[in-house]
Amino acid sequence: MPEPAELLQNRLAYRGRKFDFTVDRLRLPNGAEGDWECIRHPGGALAVPVTRDGKLVLVYQYRFAIADRLLEFPAGTIEPGEDPQTTIEREIEEETGYRAQTWQALGKFPLAPGYSDEYIYAFLARDLDQLDTPPQQDDDEDLAVVLMTPADLEAAIQQKPESIDAKSIASYFLTRPYL
C-alpha cells in the first residue's frame, strides 16, 4: 500500500472549464474490473478567515447544482501551476473584500474521492483588513458576506447541516484547535 489500480483503458469524456470528466476501465487491487467515472480537478483552496474580534467570515452563495444558497468559507479552484496559498489569497479578496496578514496552512483533504480527485487545501487566515476597493467578483459568482461567531457556526452546523457544505464543515473542524 498504496496500491495502484491497473488502468486498462482511459477516455476523456468531457473537457470542462475548471475540470475534466474521465471514464476509465480499471482492474482494482482485489481483481475486480469495471468502468470508473471521475472528475479530474486541479484542486481547491479554502480559507477560514477570522476577524480581529474573533468572527468567522463566510459567504452565502448560490449553487446551481442544488438550486439553493449555501453558507461556505471562501474558496476557489487552483489555476494551472499555482500555489494553493496564492489561489486563496486572491479568492478571499474577491469573495469577501478582506485581506489577511497572517496565513497558516492546515493541510489538505480529499473532497469526494468516490468520483473526484480534488483535494481541498485549507488555510487559517488571520489579521484581516477590509479593502477600501475590493476587486471585482467573478461574474459567475453571486454571493453575500456573512460574519458569525464560532459558537453560532457550530450551532448552525449541528442544527442545519444541509445549509453548509462538507468542505466548510471539515475545514472548520481543522481550524477549531487554533480558535
Place this chain on the structure above:
Amino acid sequence: MPEPAELLQNRLAYRGRKFDFTVDRLRLPNGAEGDWECIRHPGGALAVPVTRDGKLVLVYQYRFAIADRLLEFPAGTIEPGEDPQTTIEREIEEETGYRAQTWQALGKFPLAPGYSDEYIYAFLARDLDQLDTPPQQDDDEDLAVVLMTPADLEAAIQQKPESIDAKSIASYFLTRPYL
C-alpha cells in the same frame, strides 16, 4: 431566496452506473450565463458507528480517483426509491460486519456543490453487534475495518487530513456532541 438559476439548455453528457454527468447552459440569478457541468447523484448515506466500548468503526479503503487508501466512515450510494437509513443499514453490514441496534439521524449536508448535487445523509449508529456471517462485500470494494477511539481519530484528522475524506470529517463533527 432560494432563487433558481434559469435553465436555457440541458444535456445528459454521460449516464453512469451510480450517477449521471450533465452539461447545462444556465443564466444565474445575477444574470451571468455559462455552461455548468454537474454530477447528478442520488445521494449517499453514511454511518458513524460506535461500539459498546466507545470505539469508532472506520474503513481503510482503496480509492482509484486518488490512487491511494483513505480512512472513511462506512457509506454507500442510495438506490432508487430507497430510504437513506435502509441504505446505510445494508452498507454498514457489508463494509464492516457490524449491525447497529440504535440509529440516530444527524441530518444531511451537500458534499461538493461546485459540481455535484449529492447530499450525504449522516447517521450515528450505536449498540453494535458483530455478525457471525457478514454479507459478502461488493466486488468493487477493497477495504479493511479499523477501530479507533474518538481522540485517536481527532488526532489523525488534525495531523493527517489528507488521509480522511471530507464527508467523514464533517460527519464526525456532527456526531461529536453525542459521543
